[in-house]
Amino acid sequence: MRGTFLRNLYKSVRLASLGQMVSNTLISGLLYFEKGGALMALTDPVTVLPGVGPKREAGLASLGIHTIRDLLFYFPYRYDDLKVKDLAEAADQEKLTVKGIVVTDPVISRFGPHRSRVNVKLQIERSVILVTFFNQPWLKDRFQMGDEAAIFGKWDAKRRSLTGMKILATQSQDQPSMAAIYTVNKNVRMGTLLDLIKAAWERDQQNINDLVPASIREHYRLMSDAQLVHGMHFPDTPAEAKAARRTGVFREFFLFQLQIQALKQLNANSSNGLAIPYDNQALRALIATLPFALTNAQKRVVNEICADMRRPNHMNRLLQGDVGSGKTVVAAIVLYAAVTAGFQAALMVPTEVLAEQHFAKLTKLFKDFPVKLGLLTGSTSTKKRRELLSELRDGRLNLIIGTHALIQKGVDFHALGLVVIDEQHRFGVNQRKILQEKGQKPDLLSMTATPIPRTLAITAYGEMDVSTIDELPAGRKPIATMWLRKNQIDQVYRIIREQVQSGSQVFAITPLIAESEKIDLQNAEQLFVDMQKAVGNLGPVALLHGQMKPDEKDQIMRAFSDGKIAVLVSTTVVEVGVDIPNATVMAIFDADRFGLSQLHQLRGRVGRGQKAAQCLLIADPKNEQGIARMEIMTKTNDGFLLAQKDLEMRGSGDIFGDKQSGLPEFKVADPVGDFPTLEAAQKIVAQIFKTDPHLLQSDHQPLAAYLAESRQMLGSLD
Template sequence: MLTDAVTTLSGVGEKRAEGLAELGITTIYDLLYYFPFRYDDLKVKAIDEIADQEKVTLKGVVVAAPIVTRFGPRKTRLNVKIQIEHTVVLVTFFNQPWLQDKFEMGDEAAVYGKWDALRHTLTGMKVLATQNSEHPSFTGIYPVNKHVRQSWLVELVKQAYDRDGQNLPEMIPDDIRAKYKLLPEQAIVAGMHFPQTPEQASAARRSAVFREFFLFQLQLQALRQQTDATSNGLMIPYDNQALKALIATLPFELTRAQKKVVNEICADMKAPTHMNRLLQGDVGSGKTIVAAIVMYAAVTARYQAALMVPTEVLAEQHYAKLTALFQGFPVNIALLTGSTSTKDRRSILTGLESGEIDFIIGTHALIQKAVNYHSLGLVVIDEQHRFGVNQRKILQEKGLKPDLLSMTATPIPRTLAITAYGEMDVSIIDELPAGRQPITTTWIRKNQFRQALDTIKTQLGLGGQAFAITPLIAESEKVDLQNAEQLFADLQGELGPQVSVALLHGQMKAEEKDTIMRAFSDGEIQVLVSTTVVEVGVDVPNATVMLIMDADRFGLAQLHQLRGRVGRGHQAAYCILVADPKNEQGVERMTIMTETNDGFVLAEKDLELRGSGEIFGDRQSGLPSFKLGDPVGDFNSLAVAQQVASQIFAQDPTLAQPEHKMIQRYLNSIRQKNGSLD
């Protein structure tokens, strides 16, 4: 059976089973779907056709007995000579002494390795065939470890396929497979592991990639359906006239994009289904005012609203802004953070439980056990990727299954939104408010650093403030980068004692960081030297310069986030990138930063140049790690898979139709394995 442990195969003992488990292989099913990451073309070539250092297969007769030489601890060299027509070639294998038994005088052998044209020798990598074995012309290369060798893994896959290859269930319904010309499961597995030609491998990969995306999208659709069905979502009958009255008091007019997303969110809140929406907007696009309006909508329907943010400084800034915004409105707003005094905390907890407090703004303090809500109807999470899935869940479970609005200033291309947020509805603010000052971005080399100093001095003279960002906080022998401590010392020396310069980095205690950020926000510090801890949206309207050292070490999305820390007031703002890129891609990345302030354009470019994993970094982002498919390179397949999975659930929500039986079984197995579909 496919669910049998790999130990049921011959040759798999405890040690080998441990090695396979490290690769994620514990069952026959895991093994059959553990696909090669690339293929080697092993066609035999004539010697005069081979380029220097080319990887190639040579086939000839063994004309000298193989000799193994030992030249250090666990280091060996195996030499064997084979004759190809009238030429004798020396083949050398390093640290593979066991291959000695593969060669017998007079036998024919096929070996694969790297050709040295000058010496007329081959550095062998593997023996493909001997007198009594077949020579494959095209072979897969698998990710392996020190306990699992390529050749043994290939033999194990063959054994598993011969035993259970005919038992593979068809995960993709027949009509979909026919429509998109996809291979059946057995043909996918055979084509991926044992292709005879590159074309066969390509056809198998196309179907395997779709299958992987399809199964992932099924999980997202099931999660969305599960949320809608089980949450008994709140209907929040907000007072539209009260919202209009609030909007009329604003000192500016909402942009077209802001009006659109307010309408989308409010429609969700009024609907009986549970809202799970992502508000995506570039730095400075006005997400906070949108959040304020929809939180007020909840309050007009006699529900409470909570805004959770990642840092105390940011919580305090939101509290100050919202308190000013709702002056004269019947809204009771409170702030709850780790720094809240015991007396105030006790009063706030009482007010939340009684319903006296309408808005609560805070950090993860909002999800502590002692915090209880009277009628929490809306949860807004700012910079949502900074919170883990469990933290978001705890806050949702605090109320009456409240609606959830997540916000992010990290522009996510449509390419990735399908994978990262497939279970959420997405609203996008795709324009900046009128009058927002564009940030002038320049890129200079390190030997032009004096120009950056001149800009900083000029801006400080005009009453502005400056950020100076660097990727490291201490000396590193491995990476030769400008570090925060050195930059701090350099700027202190250059700017003189009359300029207040401070250092901020991730290894400081939270209280220390908050103290420095408050002082910078209040204008007591003029230049803040920092690592990327300032990336989270802190608002310093007086900051007009963002200096980023070794800018080529950051992704475009991260550079854009950092750049967005300045230009929040009415003065012109400047971002200076200091970098000596080592390649063309680095030059291209620095150049595009100077050409556009559009975060979505940059995010698409970052995705194209670096891939999804580099943009989001940690697992908290929710991005899946696909084994085979590439969300960027295989985007068309991903988009079709999402569309197909969505249609299946729209037409057959309970998966009761016979053709969906395997899908239902698959999703049930995922639930049992993980406890849920999250």
């Protein structure tokens, strides 16, 4: 099996047509394997352990555990303190350990299929307490009258009883002081997992070699990998568990950064990209026609992106900027840069309405310049589509704007040099990859209007270079934000009526949560009815929600964009990028159900024209965090500040939503709480690649082996 693995890796190196850096790194890792590097010993499947058959193997796989290494490094998320506690000091519902003498025979009773309880009484000093175990009938045989037993469970102070969770010891057993608690599921019991971890430890503890170089471990006072595994799973003291977690956090960030920066090295390889020698004078001429001066931030990011395009390296850059900071203008300039160098460029956006808006704006911007534009969406007629595809293939069309239609079969380019993806988090990794593969490794610029704190930039976008527009154009009016309670709804409707009467348009947003779509749809429909009554004959009110067909949604958004709808009642399916300059009010109902970043994105849909705009937050928060979110929204329009606060309040996994975050799942580390360690790991790994880019030094060869064996790394090289 190991020989096959080595042959496949050698084959990957030969066939991938990589640059010298990556080839040398992988070969260095393979040589380390051949010399007997113990990293390979831990790649044995879990089936080598006694008792792991096909069913148990599948259960472990559901936890992401496939190899011995996966098992040994599947760390607990917390520990229970197993030290015996005096009941006089115990709080109600506290989890604790008690030790006493069994004074009754255990009694088992059943109350339904697979439901049972075992009751037994313990004498603890002068008290007798009842201990109950639910749905563990086999524990009946663990108790004998007169024996001493230690039991961990939840204490009910009023009933003077304990709901038992586990039996910890009897008279003949040593009692540990801490118990590791793991994330498990219905396929794997906690006890089974721990038994397998112990078996793997006994089998392979001598094969656990260090990945973090000794000099770094010494400098930061970190454990060896073997000490880490023991300290995480079987700590003798809280101090050992704490030291192990500290080491585990650094090690996890260090290996993550190793993979990320290896990918950056791959992108930096000059044989892996395009040089785009754009015409600087042509760009200056385009910029001179703009009806406004670029901000200093816009000038800076244009220079950063254009410098990347000139290099023969493959560009993989993220452009982030707050709502209204002028990302579209920057995109237009760099798209034109690619065209002046004789390449084609593509702009992909998530919706047809947004594609049409971009097409209209860019057509106007390029009317006096040698740019032939095309628009390709799902609504493009068969005849027009055939014409566009022909012009793309022979190079007559040099700039295409479109939706997912751009990545369909049959869309071929003559010389695609630059891909720009707007609202990039709306597209999956595979969708972005398909568009890139339609050219010879074209440069990639992703754009997002969700400001990203440095914490997330390092984790979610670590392999990308990040350009930030941190300055709003002059004259951009801040959006006044008010927080109103639900008993102030009459005031909300009064403001909306006034704005509609003055000829302005209004967004009215109600939340949508996946677990209760029917309830939320009813909420949206009720709000639609209430809004119709409130607005009366002042203007048309429309309803938009996620259960509508795409054509229906596009039709409503077009009507709203054209000014034919006065108030749009919508769930959050309202597209973030759509530009409605005449919209002056964003009313967000149940605003406490949104995170700060989402509230800020919704607020940014208004205030895009010459009129003053306002955001109304209607909410009765039920906790301090909800109140804090409402208060900070009324105090600042700074998206970067709000994104950082959102991160602190909700954690990294919730910022973009579970389905589209793309954030790595760390087992031990917390990118927010452990951010200083994340930064330190990033700098250390960058220095390693700077001084030893091929990881050929003896203390770096285990790192090369780790990259060679890593499925993540190999997947990126295919």
